[in-house]
Amino acid sequence: MASLVAEKLSEIQIGDDMASTAPNLMKNLSLLSPDQVELAKMLLREEQSHLFLHWPEPGVDDDKKRDFFEQVSRLNSSYPGGLIAYIQNSRKLLADSKAGKNPYDGFTPSVPSGEILTFGDDNFNMLEEAGVKEARKAAFVLVAGGLGERLGYKGIKLALPLETTTGRCFLQHYIESILALQEASCKLVQGGCNSEIPLVIMTSDDTHAPTLNLLESNSYFGMKPTQVNLLKQEKVACLDDNDARLALDLNDKFKIQTKPHGHGDVHALLFSSGLLNKWHNAGLRWVLFFQDTNGLLFKAIPAALGVSLTREYHVNSLAVPRKAKEAIGGITKLTHADGRTMVINVEYNQLDPSLRANGHADGDVNCETGYSPFPGNINQLILELQPYIEELTKTQGAIAEFVNPKYKDSSKASFKSSTRLECMMQDYPKTLPPSARVGFTVMETWLAYAPVKNNPEDAAKVPKGNPYHSATSGEMAIYRANSLIMKKAGVEIADPVVDEFNAQEVEVWPRITWSPKWAITFADVKKKVNEKCSVSQRSTMIIKGQNIVLDNLSLDGTLIVHAIDEAEVQVSGCVQNKGWLLEKIDFKDSSLPQETRMRGFKIQKVEQLEVNYSEPGKHLFRA
Numbered sequence: 116m117a118s119l120v121a122e123k124l125s126e127i128q129i130g131d132d133m134a135s136t137a138p139n140l141m142k143n144l145s146l147l148s149p150d151q152v153e154l155a156k157m158l159l160r161e162e163q164s165h166l167f168l169h170w171p172e173p174g175v176d177d178d179k180k181r182d183f184f185e186q187v188s189r190l191n192s193s194y195p196g197g198l199i200a201y202i203q204n205s206r207k208l209l210a211d212s213k214a215g216k217n218p219y220d221g222f223t224p225s226v227p228s229g230e231i232l233t234f235g236d237d238n239f240n241m242l243e244e245a246g247v248k249e250a251r252k253a254a255f256v257l258v259a260g261g262l263g264e265r266l267g268y269k270g271i272k273l274a275l276p277l278e279t280t281t282g283r284c285f286l287q288h289y290i291e292s293i294l295a296l297q298e299a300s301c302k303l304v305q306g307g308c309n310s311e312i313p314l315v316i317m318t319s320d321d322t323h324a325p326t327l328n329l330l331e332s333n334s335y336f337g338m339k340p341t342q343v344n345l346l347k348q349e350k351v352a353c354l355d356d357n358d359a360r361l362a363l364d365l366n367d368k369f370k371i372q373t374k375p376h377g378h379g380d381v382h383a384l385l386f387s388s389g390l391l392n393k394w395h396n397a398g399l400r401w402v403l404f405f406q407d408t409n410g411l412l413f414k415a416i417p418a419a420l421g422v423s424l425t426r427e428y429h430v431n432s433l434a435v436p437r438k439a440k441e442a443i444g445g446i447t448k449l450t451h452a453d454g455r456t457m458v459i460n461v462e463y464n465q466l467d468p469s470l471r472a473n474g475h476a477d478g479d480v481n482c483e484t485g486y487s488p489f490p491g492n493i494n495q496l497i498l499e500l501q502p503y504i505e506e507l508t509k510t511q512g513a514i515a516e517f518v519n520p521k522y523k524d525s526s527k528a529s530f531k532s533s534t535r536l537e538c539m540m541q542d543y544p545k546t547l548p549p550s551a552r553v554g555f556t557v558m559e560t561w562l563a564y565a566p567v568k569n570n571p572e573d574a575a576k577v578p579k580g581n582p583y584h585s586a587t588s589g590e591m592a593i594y595r596a597n598s599l600i601m602k603k604a605g606v607e608i609a610d611p612v613v614d615e616f617n618a619q620e621v622e623v624w625p626r627i628t629w630s631p632k633w634a635i636t637f638a639d640v641k642k643k644v645n646e647k648c649s650v651s652q653r654s655t656m657i658i659k660g661q662n663i664v665l666d667n668l669s670l671d672g673t674l675i676v677h678a679i680d681e682a683e684v685q686v687s688g689c690v691q692n693k694g695w696l697l698e699k700i701d702f703k704d705s706s707l708p709q710e711t712r713m714r715g716f717k718i719q720k721v722e723q724l725e726v727n728y729s730e731p732g733k734h735l736f737r738a
């Protein structure tokens with residue numbers, strides 16, 4: 116009874132408030148549904164009456180007023196805790212930001228423990244084998260909702276060619292790699308298995324339709340459509356000031372301005388999708404998170420999964436060696452005076468000051484290996500499913516957020532433009548208990564990390580010695596990695612030459628590519644080549660097929676071998692032809708497609724030897 120009275124009183128209070136603070140809204144109340152009236156009250160309670168200042172009399176723009184509340188309702192339901200929580204979190208984070216509060220105050224940084232791998236040694240090979248075996252118990256999650264503003268590509272990044280010899284796009288490569296892992300993993304189970312590794316792609320309004328279209332127009336690149344789930348992240352409301360007043364769209368005053376919330380949304384989306392429990396019930400044990408344009412990643416996945424398994428990591432962050440002060444986040448253990456600890460990515464501009472503040476006078480410095488002891492985070496995570504579900508059940512997938520307003524001046528009283536809260540997928544471990552097993556796996560950069568993030572102009576400005584992270588460097592990294600892997604397997608691979616494309620200096624290795632089903636581990640490559648093979652620097656070799664063996668092959672030119680899975684093909688002899696040339700192009704040449712311009716070269720196909728095997732059985736090809 117008492118609570119009913121209190122409710123009634125507060126209704127009257129809100130009604131009075133509405134009449135005085137939002138008279139224009141009050142006049143339009145009859146247009147709104149009961150749910151929308153509740154949302155209106157919530158907005159007023161959260162001091163958002165400015166949203167209605169311009170509302171005209173009933174009868175004018177009524178549809179727009181209803182649309183406004185449709186949007187409010189969407190913003191309310193897509194954020195854990197609703198808009199109230201969003202506004203309140205914003206106020207707190209904006210106050211901390213204004214006060215210059217460091218989120219890591221009170222924490223002492225130290226080097227966490229993890230596994231540092233060397234490609235091709237016994238430990239690496241053992242871990243790869245263990246990882247492949249385990250892959251059938253994994254689900255893959257690709258975060259692909261980003262705008263890609265730095266790259267400036269007109270389409271989605273997943274549709275970009277990973278390299279030009281085959282023109283295969285990132286999404287095709289990822290899907291074929293997962294399918295290759297699935298097949299290899301099942302082969303290792305006695306009697307085989309028919310596991311289907313699930314793939315989730317997180318999209319956003321900016322990427323959803325083109326991602327779906329890319330899948331549908333390519334028959335899901337061979338994956339069953341039922342294996343793939345698309346989860347769309349919603350944007351969050353923008354904020355106009357330190358009081359977290361929501362920003363109206365400058366072009367449409369009946370719309371709240373929105374911006375992406377960041378890839379951290381993936382955890383809440385996975386949780387609310389119900390997929391995690393479904394996977395758990397199906398016996399899966401791992402969830403692997405990865406990003407849209409790292410063409411090398413799948414070379415690192417089997418061994419990294421092997422590390423998760425053998426070290427029983429709940430969280431395994433993939434990392435690469437990092438020079439002290441290099442501009443990528445470092446994986447760091449943080450210990451608080453009150454006993455709290457976490458192993459987490461700390462941005463490079465926070466790591467160095469934090470070390471200095473904690474007795475390391477020189478901050479982040481290289482150790483005897485020539486690298487910082489804090490490995491460089493590449494934002495590919497492997498989580499163990501069961502503890503992941505337990506944690507998300509507590510947090511609903513909400514990830515620690517941050518805000519990064521651009522202030523007009525040092526008083527920090529107002530912003531240059533609206534801001535919003537953001538969250539990052541790698542901040543997941545922040546809420547974990549100290550008992551959680553959080554570690555990392557360091558792989559050599561040439562093997563594991565070559566993202567395509569920067570447009571040619573910005574890449575050309577990258578200081579010498581730092582990675583370009585451009586389409587040019589991303590493609591050259593594929594050829595380098597494949598060449599180095601073959602070299603390690605015994606093939607005589609000619610040294611690279613240094614050349615410049617789009618004003619970026621890169622090593623040009625032989626253009627060797629293979630379909631994932633040909634080899635997903637080093638052991639696969641070793642089985643399929645021998646030390647009697649050689650490849651010259653100007654060569655291109657494309658291997659498309661599962662059972663193709665290179666035996667005593669000398670290549671100086673271009674060779675393409677294509678075989679169906681049931682054909683066992685042995686390729687040998689001496690192949691020599693004019694081959695394919697890398698022709699330099701100017702990225703400003705608008706007569707060429709953007710995909711080509713952003714690389715600074717195209718392939719001129721002068722001459723090649725192409726062999727095709729479409730009949731099952733054993734075949735010998737001698738050039």
Ligand code: UTP
Nearest residue numbers: 258259260261262263264265375377378406407
């Ligand atoms: P990036 O750091 O590459 O950001 O994201 P971005 O938004 O794609 O590109 P810029 O910063 O505008 O140039 C890393 C990964 O996270 C995904 C991206 O698609 C990429 O795979 N991402 C990013 C999301 O899924 N959602 C987001 O809100 C942001």
